[in-house]
Amino acid sequence: MEFCDSMLEMMEDESFISRLIFSDEATFHLSGTVNRHNVRILGTEHPHETVEHERDSPKVNVFCAVSQDKVYGPFFFEGNTITGxxxxxxxxxxxxxxxxxxxxxxxxxQDGAPPHWHLMVQAFLNEEVPQRWIGQKGAQDLALCAWPARSPDLTMCDFFLWGYVKDHDYVPPLPTNFDDLKHRITTAINSVHHDMLIRAWEEFSYHIDVARAAGGGHIEHL
Structure with a gap:
């Protein structure tokens, strides 16, 4: 709630949104497993559904950043784990x-993922963009404001970009190797045009309002 109030106050400055860059990572599996946490099966009764997961499925970790005008990325991390x-x-x-x-x-x-909380990352942001970064922060960090822990899907990456890319990537026949998977990811991201970004950013203020109405609770189902 505090974050939503602060964000709405900052958005009263018309130049604020045009300066804001949202960022996030996502994992894409060759098996087609979608790891978005907002994939839900809702019903009035227990569905008694079994979901099978392939252990240690080959995967690639992808980073993107989104402004009002463009998508920066994709950036593909080497290895299976993103470290600080x-x-x-x-x-x-x-x-x-x-x-x-x-x-x-x-x-x-940036959100509160463990690599983002690395001391060297915090030091870099404090030096490069003092009072111009948003994220999980300590008492001595020079952040504009703190990103709320376990926040709902407020950013463009959460409620728009990753779902759009995965919907385009996992179309039969599924990719069979990393080169094909990376090519599909890149093609999907490059297909995001300016009008789509404008509509997505217009949704941002709506998500802030809904999060306030929900008392800071989850809003993915709304």
Missing amino acids: QTYLDMLQNWLFTSLQADSHDFIFQ
Whole structure:
């Protein structure tokens, strides 16, 4: 609730949204497993449904950032696990170079995933964008505001981008190797045009209002 109130207050400045960059990672499995946490089966009775998962399914971890005008990415992480160091390397060597090529006055958002909470990542953000980043923070961090723990799907990546990409990637015949999977991901992301981004950003203020109406509770089903 505090985050929603703060965000609405900042959005009174018309230039705020145009400076905001949302970011997120997602995992894509060759098996076609969709790991979005907002995939639910809702009903009035227990469905008695069994969901089978393939253990250790080959996967690729993907990062994207989204502004009002463009999608930055995809960036494919090497290996099966994203660490604080690999995340920091991506920020330093790829993302911030791309963002600064477009503007030096952006506001960067990240969620509370463990790699984002790495001390070196926090130090980098405090130095590079003091008072211009949003994320999980400590008492000494120079963040614009804190990202709420276990937040509902408030960002463009959560309620729009990853669902759009996975809906386009996992169309039969499913990809059979990493090159095919990465090509599909890249093609889907490149197909996101400006009008789609504008409509998605218009949804952001709606999601903020709904989260406030829900008392800060989950809103994915609304």
